[in-house]
Amino acid sequence: MSIQIACKNVSLGYEGSIVTEDLSFSVSSGDYLYILGENGSGKSTLVKALLGLKPQISGEITRGEGVAAGQIGYLPQQTVVQRDFPASVREIVLSGCLSKSGLRPFYTAAERASANAAMERLGITGLAKRCYRELSGGQQQRVLLARALCAAGKILLLDEPVTGLDPKAQVDLYEMIGKLNSEGVTIIMVSHDVGAAMRYASHILHIGSHKQLFFGTAEDYAKSSVGRTFIASEEAENDD
Amino acid sequence: MTEIISTLHEFFQFSFVRYAFIVGLLIALCSSLLGVTLVLKRFSFIGDGLSHVAFGAMSVAAVTSLTNQNLIVLPVTLISAILLLRTGQNTRIKGDAAVAMISVGALAIGYMLMNIFPTSGNISADVCSTLFGSFSILALKPSDVRLCVIMSIIVIGTFIFFYNKIFAVTFDESFAKATGVKAELYNTLIAVITALIIVLAMNLVGSLLISALIIFPALSAMRLFRSFRSVIICSAVVSVVCAAAGILLSILVSTPVGSTIVVADLAVFLVFSLISKAVRRSVK
Ligand SMILES: Nc1ncnc2c1ncn2[C@@H]1O[C@H](COP(=O)(O)OP(=O)(O)O)[C@@H](O)[C@H]1O
Numbered sequence A: 001m002s003i004q005i006a007c008k009n010v011s012l013g014y015e016g017s018i019v020t021e022d023l024s025f026s027v028s029s030g031d032y033l034y035i036l037g038e039n040g041s042g043k044s045t046l047v048k049a050l051l052g053l054k055p056q057i058s059g060e061i062t063r064g065e066g067v068a069a070g071q072i073g074y075l076p077q078q079t080v081v082q083r084d085f086p087a088s089v090r091e092i093v094l095s096g097c098l099s100k101s102g103l104r105p106f107y108t109a110a111e112r113a114s115a116n117a118a119m120e121r122l123g124i125t126g127l128a129k130r131c132y133r134e135l136s137g138g139q140q141q142r143v144l145l146a147r148a149l150c151a152a153g154k155i156l157l158l159d160e161p162v163t164g165l166d167p168k169a170q171v172d173l174y175e176m177i178g179k180l181n182s183e184g185v186t187i188i189m190v191s192h193d194v195g196a197a198m199r200y201a202s203h204i205l206h207i208g209s210h211k212q213l214f215f216g217t218a219e220d221y222a223k224s225s226v227g228r229t230f231i232a233s234e235e236a237e238n239d240d
Numbered sequence B: 001m002t003e004i005i006s007t008l009h010e011f012f013q014f015s016f017v018r019y020a021f022i023v024g025l026l027i028a029l030c031s032s033l034l035g036v037t038l039v040l041k042r043f044s045f046i047g048d049g050l051s052h053v054a055f056g057a058m059s060v061a062a063v064t065s066l067t068n069q070n071l072i073v074l075p076v077t078l079i080s081a082i083l084l085l086r087t088g089q090n091t092r093i094k095g096d097a098a099v100a101m102i103s104v105g106a107l108a109i110g111y112m113l114m115n116i117f118p119t120s121g122n123i124s125a126d127v128c129s130t131l132f133g134s135f136s137i138l139a140l141k142p143s144d145v146r147l148c149v150i151m152s153i154i155v156i157g158t159f160i161f162f163y164n165k166i167f168a169v170t171f172d173e174s175f176a177k178a179t180g181v182k183a184e185l186y187n188t189l190i191a192v193i194t195a196l197i198i199v200l201a202m203n204l205v206g207s208l209l210i211s212a213l214i215i216f217p218a219l220s221a222m223r224l225f226r227s228f229r230s231v232i233i234c235s236a237v238v239s240v241v242c243a244a245a246g247i248l249l250s251i252l253v254s255t256p257v258g259s260t261i262v263v264a265d266l267a268v269f270l271v272f273s274l275i276s277k278a279v280r281r282s283v284k
């Protein structure tokens, strides 16, 4: 269980305004970390910091071996692809290999093979020649997951991947991500779906307004007062 | 039919016709390659703005009666391309306003200068040929052709070399950045190549019609094809064929070269739209 990413007293924000302060947590290989929090609490901002796209205001982010910036598989929140974008599934999955290709203008046979393997793993081999925009929401997310796998086989960072999917597609995607985790891929999942978090997560990071409310194992979270309140409020909402 | 062929055969005896053909096809090829990316990234406004900037720069060059106009036009257009891209990225609305300001401003200054310092007796003809392309494509010197060939090789080579990165940055910039692709660098590269193409294409179709050369083949290809690569290839073929047809037609029936090419592009767009409608209907 080696630590892959550790944050110590990290504060994040945009041009002077602090979004969230004093985050301290760590992710070890094989973990399934859920980052919970209301809209606007700074989850996506944290994701950008973990990816190395956005420097933190203060604090320290350390990355272990093989998870340097650029080696983390990323599934952005709502990839806004224009409605008329022509791109085949294979083209998109292959573009995940760019992180390793440096200045080389073409993909190698090994990279093509890894793209094929990623598609196989996510059950989308049959869609390889299809146009991305003609797929269902669930299929599209699988394509983007396969692309993330090509970029990094060890750790995936997923920003609200099930948003906008119908319930069945949500369950399918959760199962798929759970399967990848059981195969040893570290998962960091951003969500506000506490139900799914209790089902799949090994660890939970809960961000409130401007501060960290909880970090620990999912079991401890369910027993904590923060966790119990949040779970109860979500259940009440679902009963409406 | 045989009559037409013999006329064409006769025309191709002239070196200026061959030059026009080479230059025309190369420009069409270059602009169509970039066109797909520009359309998909919603950057086509940059092409439009730049062409007006190039017009302004061209009139300044004409007024100062520089022998090599490109000495002014090229750097001005390049710098504007980078500036427009920067402002366009910050906030959408401000970017659009900036483009409108720069392009209309450049048009006004250009037209004013041409009037204050007329270089020939016929200002409206000068303006018209700068805006809509001139017959100067039929009066190319070997040095013009050489410049065009070199620039085209640079553009096409850059495009092929960075094809995969350009795809990634066009499709999903945030993912590309996360995997360590220098998205800003490639955006700048795209803007710079666009500026090169616009300067090249000024002579062929004029500054008002350049956007058409960039956008139409891409839009046509997107009607029929579903993968990035096939759209690029189709767009290149459409653009080259339309340019060839346009140049030939303009020689045969002596219409203006630029607008004939654009009309051919428009015709293909309409045909492709109809085909895609028909295909979709038959699928349903
Ligand atoms: N590019 C940005 N510039 C300035 N503020 C931003 C930017 N992106 C997000 N914010 C602000 O940061 C806060 C957190 O946003 P975000 O990280 O997207 O939240 P979440 O993903 O949890 O919904 C919000 O108040 C948002 O307005």
Ligand SMILES: [Mg+2]
Pocket: A043, A044, A045, A077, A159, A160
């Ligand atoms: Mg978010």
